[in-house]
Amino acid sequence: MLKGKHIVLGITGGIAAYKSAYLLRLLIKAGAEVQVVMTPSAKEFITPVTLSALSGKPVVSEFFTANTGEWHSHVDLGLWADAMVIAPATASTIGKMANGVADNMLVTTYLSAKAPVFVAPAMDLDMMAHPSTCRNLQLLKSYGNHIIEPAVGELASHLVGKGRMEEPENIVKALEAFFAKQKTLSGKKVLVTAGPTYEKIDPVRFIGNYSSGKMGYAIAEEAASRGAEVTLVSGPVDIKVSGRGINVVKVESARQMLEACEAHFGDSDIAVMCAAVADYAPAHSSDKKIKREGHDAPVIELVKNPDIAKTLGGAKRPGQILVGFALETDHEETNAQGKLASKHLDMIVLNSLRDAGAGFGTDTNKVTIYTADGRALPFSMKSKAEVAGDILDTIETL
Ligand code: C5P
Numbered sequence: 001m002l003k004g005k006h007i008v009l010g011i012t013g014g015i016a017a018y019k020s021a022y023l024l025r026l027l028i029k030a031g032a033e034v035q036v037v038m039t040p041s042a043k044e045f046i047t048p049v050t051l052s053a054l055s056g057k058p059v060v061s062e063f064f065t066a067n068t069g070e071w072h073s074h075v076d077l078g079l080w081a082d083a084m085v086i087a088p089a090t091a092s093t094i095g096k097m098a099n100g101v102a103d104n105m106l107v108t109t110y111l112s113a114k115a116p117v118f119v120a121p122a123m124d125l126d127m128m129a130h131p132s133t134c135r136n137l138q139l140l141k142s143y144g145n146h147i148i149e150p151a152v153g154e155l156a157s158h159l160v161g162k163g164r165m166e167e168p169e170n171i172v173k174a175l176e177a178f179f180a181k182q183k184t185l186s187g188k189k190v191l192v193t194a195g196p197t198y199e200k201i202d203p204v205r206f207i208g209n210y211s212s213g214k215m216g217y218a219i220a221e222e223a224a225s226r227g228a229e230v231t232l233v234s235g236p237v238d239i240k241v242s243g244r245g246i247n248v249v250k251v252e253s254a255r256q257m258l259e260a261c262e263a264h265f266g267d268s269d270i271a272v273m274c275a276a277v278a279d280y281a282p283a284h285s286s287d288k289k290i291k292r293e294g295h296d297a298p299v300i301e302l303v304k305n306p307d308i309a310k311t312l313g314g315a316k317r318p319g320q321i322l323v324g325f326a327l328e329t330d331h332e333e334t335n336a337q338g339k340l341a342s343k344h345l346d347m348i349v350l351n352s353l354r355d356a357g358a359g360f361g362t363d364t365n366k367v368t369i370y371t372a373d374g375r376a377l378p379f380s381m382k383s384k385a386e387v388a389g390d391i392l393d394t395i396e397t398l
Pocket residue numbers: 193254273274275276277278279305306307308309310323324325326327339
């Protein structure tokens with residue numbers, strides 16, 4: 001399961017760091033490629049020499065190598081990783097991760113990581129039970145991170161309680177279980193639309209909307225990590241795609257998005273229409289910038305854009321699954337159910353703009369999923385990565 005996986009192993013300054021060498025050994029034995037990132041204080045507990053010898057890669061700890069000036073890119077590392085495991089994770093590092101205190105290579109890598117992150121806390125029982133630790137771990141969970149709960153047992157202080165880092169064998173098992181679950185879409189082709197569309201008025205102006213593309217990108221990434229071959233047709237957004245197995249097709253207008261979708265839909269097993277497609281486009285776009293002079297109150301004539309989801313719904317063949325989104329401000333359920341039927345969807349994901357933290361630009365979302373087979377599944381507010389997981393879990397039931 002871990003063969004060929006790129007794993008960033010983050011080690012922080014706790015006594016349990018001595019177990020990290022064994023964890024690293026197990027990961028390498030399982031066929032993973034491991035890059036160790038240490039906090040400065042972790043080096044007080046275990047030497048980089050041991051870890052670089054075991055991993056076959058120099059350990060990264062500083063932003064750059066002092067004598068050569070070689071820069072270590074936390075962004076590249078974050079994108080390289082299929083998973084990041086922080087073991088042991090001290091209360092201090094957990095606090096920094098929860099609050100974005102990026103003062104070392106480990107936390108900056110964490111903030112750049114697009115891959116799933118596993119956190120194995122290790123600390124004394126009172127630190128573990130402190131409300132700030134509990135709150136920070138809760139925050140990490142809400143970001144979609146996986147907490148590998150510490151075991152109850154004898155601690156370095158000789159006190160007995162909860163705080164012992166989970167044994168390396170069990171950390172490896174947690175990773176294997178995660179990757180095993182992930183392959184549920186292997187061999188499937190998934191088409192996802194994301195972001196807004198821009199409808200050109202002239203070379204400097206367009207009609208667009210506030211969609212950030214975050215939800216669609218999260219779905220594409222989740223599908224790819226479950227083994228699917230993904231085509232992501234994306235409107236103009238400012239997101240870097242991470243994860244392998246995603247073919248990004250960049251488009252601007254609704255017509256271009258339709259064209260790209262029609263080119264890929266025939267081949268797809270699942271299509272998730274997450275884009276906020278503009279309903280109208282200017283009837284004519286100008287090649288030259290439209291001047292203010294002589295236009296006191298210009299009128300832009302609009303024409304209706306094609307409904308991509310509905311077009312694909314009409315062309316659907318048996319066995320293909322088509323999923324739409326509904327972003328509503330009122331009569332949410334009725335409107336969502338109406339779109340489910342009229343666009344021939346198999347499932348629709350409703351998010352209401354009335355829920356704070358749901359909708360455009362946020363990192364969280366709160367959705368209700370309606371399926372054509374009559375189910376209504378409300379979910380709580382979660383990170384968009386977790387919502388993507390819920391959406392794909394539900395698709396897998398169809
Ligand atoms: O009708 P409404 O725009 O609310 O429907 C939303 C759903 O339809 C979303 O899945 C969206 O991606 C899709 N859609 C589309 N093409 C359009 C308008 C919406 O694919 N022109």
